[in-house]
Every structure is written in C-alpha cells, then in structure tokens.
Amino acid sequence: MLLHIVARGKIGRSPEAELVERYVKRIAWPVKMTELPDSGGTIPPLPANSVSILLDERGEALGSVALAKKLEAWRDGGKREARFTIGAADGHGDAERGAADLLLSFGAVTWPHLLARAMLAEQLFRATSILAHHPYHREG
Numbered sequence: 001m002l003l004h005i006v007a008r009g010k011i012g013r014s015p016e017a018e019l020v021e022r023y024v025k026r027i028a029w030p031v032k033m034t035e036l037p038d039s040g041g042t043i044p045p046l047p048a049n050s051v052s053i054l055l056d057e058r059g060e061a062l063g064s065v066a067l068a069k070k071l072e073a074w075r076d077g078g079k080r081e082a083r084f085t086i087g088a089a090d091g092h093g094d095a096e097r098g099a100a101d102l103l104l105s106f107g108a109v110t111w112p113h114l115l116a117r118a119m120l121a122e123q124l125f126r127a128t129s130i131l132a133h134h135p136y137h138r139e140g
Helices: 015-026 064-076 094-099 113-131
Strands: 002-008 031-036 051-060 081-086 102-104
Touching: 002 113, 015 031, 015 113, 051 094, 064 113, 081 113
Parallel strands: 002 031, 002 081, 051 081, 051 102
Antiparallel strands: none
C-alpha cells in the first residue's frame, strides 16, 4: 500500500526537511510526497479503493500501535493508497473533513506545518516498524 503525504506549503531546505527525509527513507513501504502551495493548487484525485486521512486538531489522537493497526487493516483489506493530508494554516474545510475516512490529531495543540510533516513521517516509520516487528518501537 502506498503511503502518500500531501502537504500545503514548501518545506525547502530546513531542519524539518532533513527530519522528514530521514524518516521517509527508512520506511519499507512505498511513499510518495506531494507539496502544494499554501493556497490554490489541486490535490490529486484519490485513486479508487484508497483511504483519506486528514491531519486535524479536532481529529482522533491515535497511539502508535493503534495507527499501525489501522494501516495493517487497510493494507490487508486491499487498499491501494493511504493518503495523509496536512492542510494550510486555516486547516481543512467542512467538506474535506466530511469526506475523510479518518481525522487524525497529534493532540489538542496546534503544530507548525513543517513539524507536523516531520511528526507524520516519524509516526509512519514507527507504525510500519511495529508491523514488521522491528525493535524501533518498544511498549513500555
């Protein structure tokens, strides 16, 4: 299953970009990154038999194991793509939220977009590591 991160804003050459690259390179699953301008630009159409996940402060705060289980269920259910979308500074519209399969939150606080992208990349690496029984994640 393809893990597709769609993010508003350009990450450029920054410490956050280095973090994103570090984690994305370690993910054993196929990963695609799509950057869009802060406003405008068209989100690529979601392929058939895919899931849409929006990062949203009003979403569900899943633990790493719970996120891994979601990915596992989608993968084993034959989903082609899990698309994770990070919105612009004003977030996502009601229509986007309503169409999403999952609203995912990294807590009640608001994170800068570049940090949210790095945190998502790390959590995707962690989730796929959990599924591969890699020792990166340890339950305490």
